[in-house]
Amino acid sequence: MADYFLVLNPYADRWGADKTWPRLEAVLRARRVDYEVVRTEEPGHGIALAYEAARSGRYGAIVAVGGDGTVNEVANGLCRAATNGTTLPMGIFPVGSGNDLAEVLRIPHDLEGMVDHLLQDRRRLLDAGLVQSPGLAGVNREGRYFMNNCGIGFEAQVSLESRKISRLRGFLIYLVAVFRALYRYVQPRVRVRWDGKAREERMLLITVGNGRRTGGGFWLTPFAEVDDGQLDVGFAKALSRPGILRLLPKAIKGEHIYDPAILLDRFRHMVVQTDVPVPIHTDGEPITAGVREIEVQVLPGKVWVVADPDVPLLDVFQGHAPPSEQFLLSSREAHPS
Template sequence: MPNPLTIVVAINPSASFGKSRSVGPAVVARLRAAGHRVTSLQEPDFAHLVEAAALAVAQTPDALVVVGGDGMVSLGVNLLATTDVPLGIIPSGTGNDMARGLGIPVGDPDAAVDALLESLARAPRAIDAGRIHHLDADGRPQTTWFACVLSAGFDAIVNERANNLRRPRGKSRYLVALAIELARLKPIRYRLVLDGVETVTDAALIAVGNNQSIGGGMRVTPDAVVDDGLFDVLVVTPLSRLAFLRVFPRVFAGTHLTDPRVTVHRATTVRIEAESVAAYADGERVSLLPVDIEMVPGALRILA
């Protein structure tokens, strides 16, 4: 048996009553059965979980394992970026895009725990992360980290709309938001600065990818590599509603890059400006634009 490790497991509070409610306790049980010292964090809400996880990470455990979707990954990335504490991921959320891009089994928690236990016996993998500089609602400077994809176009607008809808609940709320915003689809005027080179352009979608997908498998930046020190910056020029509906399904397969209205740039620093558009990173709202994003190579240690 390997030397026992001190592991903190943070469990998504919203999974307490859902179909994934048994995943967190099962992860804790298997890690303890493997001989590890485990602290299980099960808090009543996300804010309390962030606070508890921050206190636990301050004690420099051997690993932080998050159980949930990309929101939980975002929690882990923002606590662990530039530290020596590695992040483990047991995907049990809706999107699970970060886990998917890292090759962690999705839809099979037992297999994900198997992979985690194997990873604990090896040195962690170093991957890149993006550091976002932005302002909060009161105009104060803030820093937010992401490891998967930042979006600041039509998909972010749909996310914003869905978050503001009271009904319906679940995935159907996103579909309603998509229908509403598709009816209002219009070009967005952006000022985009990539590694110091400025472009002013109209676009329907801009995404900055360190990993490949958003929204549960939409491969917006299919060629992105998590440890190459570069962002893949996707720009989709304005589309009619009909053209959008034709291109959109190709995103899931990652074949949209052959469309002449789609371009990908590679950069280490990105500034995005636009009026009344919010940026979302790893599925979580960051702030309204503008945002400044910098690539930090090897900023995150991953158990994968």
């Protein structure tokens, strides 16, 4: 019985994880870590590996070695193995291109630091999100869990476009993908209902955050908490191409919250219907190129993650965040000015 089962995605960071592995392996051996490692071979393979490892009862924790997509697959395997309970602990070695969840949780990104962090074994119980749709198929037929973010519409189109880019790495991938998506995405008419509220209009995107940052640097849900039993949501009204280009730089600094095209709120359950099929991504991984009915819900306290619960989440406002009550629709209704 090994202490840790490592799910290594060699393709993470455009094969950067595969190149990093020998150095990471050397650190693990130097620290005398008892582990087993298996490389993923295709999309979805990490789900099966994590599920089987968790069900075997042979490991103390399952470790995602890659980026947010690898974390997503490992979390899906753990959640499916746990059924209605909490999961086996998940460790994260952030060697991908975005690493948004790990950054927000302040998990070290240097090799020695990430290994020492895992061995300290401080655990934080995180919420998870679950997205379901009649149009999902294959491994996602029963739904797809997410740990950090779920994007519906333009944001997911950007994820689809990013998969076609092979020569760039890191944040540049997402920037180029944004410009490609601008010319290929049709903004739908959307009807959305969440926790007793409703809205209907043409929208650019709906972004759902358990974490605060997505796409390697876009702070779309900057007030999100990973363990508050709710998911943060941002609605962006339909915009012209110049309007979209003006909005995006604001999201890098969290300043989009002041834009009149953006509405923020929190929810436990949300249903989305669109007049044309729209794509969805979970943690940066496209799960469908087009569906018209989508249901998203929070699963409070679902996933144990090896992360220090006493360390504050990374904050784009660097400790000077404006009160969230000024921006969240539910807070404004509860405390009218």
